[in-house]
Amino acid sequence: MPAQSRDAAIVGVHEFPSRDVEGALSPLQIKAKSAAAALADAGLTLADVDAIYDAGEGGGMAGLNIAEYFGLKPNVIDTTGVGGSSYEYHAAHAKRDIAAGKANVALLTYGSTAHSAAQRIGVGGRGATGHPSDNMDMFAGMTLVANYAMVAARHMHQYGTTSRQLAEIATATRYHAMRNPQAVQAMKDLEFLDIRETSIDDVVNSRMIADPLHLLECCMISDGGGAVVIASPEVARDCAKPPVWIIGTGEATKYPENGGDITTSAAAQSAPAAFGEAGVSAGEMDIAMIYDSFSITVLTLLEDLGFCAKGEGGNYVEGGKLRFDNPAGPALNTDGGGLSSNHPGMRGIFLLIEAARQLRGESTSQVQGASLAVAHGNGGMLGSRHTAGTIVLAGD
Amino acid sequence: MTEAKKDTRPAPSRPLPNLNELDTAPFWKATGEGKLTYPVCNDCGTVVFYPRAHCTSCLSDNLDWREACGRGTVYTFSIVRQSYHPFFRGIAPYAVAWIDLEEGPRLASNVIEIDPDNIEIGMPVELVWEPHEDLSVPLFKPAT
Numbered sequence: 117m118p119a120q121s122r123d124a125a126i127v128g129v130h131e132f133p134s135r136d137v138e139g140a141l142s143p144l145q146i147k148a149k150s151a152a153a154a155l156a157d158a159g160l161t162l163a164d165v166d167a168i169y170d171a172g173e174g175g176g177m178a179g180l181n182i183a184e185y186f187g188l189k190p191n192v193i194d195t196t197g198v199g200g201s202s203y204e205y206h207a208a209h210a211k212r213d214i215a216a217g218k219a220n221v222a223l224l225t226y227g228s229t230a231h232s233a234a235q236r237i238g239v240g241g242r243g244a245t246g247h248p249s250d251n252m253d254m255f256a257g258m259t260l261v262a263n264y265a266m267v268a269a270r271h272m273h274q275y276g277t278t279s280r281q282l283a284e285i286a287t288a289t290r291y292h293a294m295r296n297p298q299a300v301q302a303m304k305d306l307e308f309l310d311i312r313e314t315s316i317d318d319v320v321n322s323r324m325i326a327d328p329l330h331l332l333e334c335c336m337i338s339d340g341g342g343a344v345v346i347a348s349p350e351v352a353r354d355c356a357k358p359p360v361w362i363i364g365t366g367e368a369t370k371y372p373e374n375g376g377d378i379t380t381s382a383a384a385q386s387a388p389a390a391f392g393e394a395g396v397s398a399g400e401m402d403i404a405m406i407y408d409s410f411s412i413t414v415l416t417l418l419e420d421l422g423f424c425a426k427g428e429g430g431n432y433v434e435g436g437k438l439r440f441d442n443p444a445g446p447a448l449n450t451d452g453g454g455l456s457s458n459h460p461g462m463r464g465i466f467l468l469i470e471a472a473r474q475l476r477g478e479s480t481s482q483v484q485g486a487s488l489a490v491a492h493g494n495g496g497m498l499g500s501r502h503t504a505g506t507i508v509l510a511g512d
Numbered sequence: 513m514t515e516a517k518k519d520t521r522p523a524p525s526r527p528l529p530n531l532n533e534l535d536t537a538p539f540w541k542a543t544g545e546g547k548l549t550y551p552v553c554n555d556c557g558t559v560v561f562y563p564r565a566h567c568t569s570c571l572s573d574n575l576d577w578r579e580a581c582g583r584g585t586v587y588t589f590s591i592v593r594q595s596y597h598p599f600f601r602g603i604a605p606y607a608v609a610w611i612d613l614e615e616g617p618r619l620a621s622n623v624i625e626i627d628p629d630n631i632e633i634g635m636p637v638e639l640v641w642e643p644h645e646d647l648s649v650p651l652f653k654p655a656t
């Protein structure tokens with residue numbers, strides 16, 4: 117096993133608790149509140165921050181606007197905006213920048229009012245962006261749910277995957293959500309009809325949104341946000357909480373290709389880079405924080421990350437294997453995930469936050485002795501063009 | 513007695529492509545003449561789709577447009593049952609699909625003239641034009 121790098125560590129995290137701010141806070145205000153809380157979690161202050169990473173959800177010229185908004189004059193500014201995977205990219209870049217000696221304390225923030233602003237992300241009409249790819253397919257009415265559903269349909273066709281197998285993912289995340297008071301409150305605030313643990317039957321009997329995906333296989337649309345502080349080993353040593361080391365990173369893109377295989381995602385490229393750098397394999401992960409926009413997202417990513425072979429995801433997830441108290445498999449999205457806790461549009465930051473909580477022993481569905489975690493963000497749309505960001509994390 | 517008011521609002525219409533988008537404009541202009549076309553690189557033979565003015569294998573700008581025969585197969589599809597878009601809400605449930613044309617291009621479209629519940633992956637389909645003012649939209653129906 118190659119020596120694992122200990123170049124940079126997550127030292128502070130904060131998940132903004134409310135999923136419905138009722139118009140009383142802006143995304144920028146959520147970012148600032150989250151930054152303050154994450155820095156306090158680390159035992160650091162704003163004056164310690166010398167690098168900012170931002171996906172630009174607060175508006176254009178994010179590097180400048182966020183620096184000014186926070187009152188910072190950072191030495192490193194990274195505004196990589198690749199949707200829900202942005203924060204995995206930011207973590208990767210923060211590690212690289214800290215290792216290069218360009219920065220000591222990196223601040224990542226996210227804020228969104230997707231719920232209270234009534235953004236109909238999943239089933240809304242897609243506005244044309246002016247990009248030529250959009251000009252080719254917007255006439256077809258491909259909702260975001262349908263985009264992912266077409267991956268599920270093809271996966272079922274190619275590998276015999278079933279809706280009951282996909283439902284395992286939704287029941288595992290709900291199982292974890294019911295143990296997380298913030299997730300339970302989120303479901304209340306978003307007026308979920310029946311807030312309880314779900315069965316496979318519950319999922320497959322819920323309303324079809326876009327065949328073969330049912331309502332309970334689709335993430336919520338909430339408000340929310342969070343922040344992550346990443347620091348050099350020298351800074352991390354003196355922080356308030358034990359460091360969570362970033363030991364491997366990977367980035368990749370995928371887009372429609374003539375004759376291409378829609379059942380394989382960009383994770384098939386990012387995961388070997390991340391696990392290779394870390395010198396560990398997917399099978400060694402205690403925790404799998406995997407972007408659960410939809411059930412099929414997780415199934416596809418589990419395969420591409422290397423938890424099982426391509427096409428075997430359906431069998432792999434059966435029998436409650438992804439629950440935190442089942443040692444047969446990794447614990448999936450122990451916060452409740454986007455399906456049952458928090459999805460304001462770009463969930464990637466919560467993958468890092470909950471992975472860090474697990475490796476510090478702070479989760480509401482704690483895996484005893486958890487020492488390794490993978491956080492995998494998927495940005496864009498799984499069934500057409502998307503990005504992958506894989507981060508492998510180790511406890512101290 | 514008051515007369516029931518007639519709804520005089522225009523029926524919601526399908527969102528249409530922008531004919532001024534330069535990479536895809538030749539494709540859409542050709543649809544107005546009933547031609548389904550795609551660019552091929554003269555230097556390396558790559559089928560470039562979605563259409564661009566350069567080759568996605570070698571960046572050559574030496575491309576020719578060819579006409580597709582309009583036959584293909586359903587690579588994958590979904591039946592959309594919920595949409596907030598006024599046009600698509602009106603036609604739901606409808607089938608959105610990725611269609612693999614015989615010549616190679618894969619394009620997003622709708623499968624029509626069939627109960628969506630009877631659509632299958634791998635099903636042979638053929639082109640049906642939905643005419644609009646300056647262009648036509650390529651839709652697909654089960655092959656005869």
Ligand SMILES: [Zn+2]
Binds near residue numbers: 554556569571572
């Ligand atoms: Zn070429």
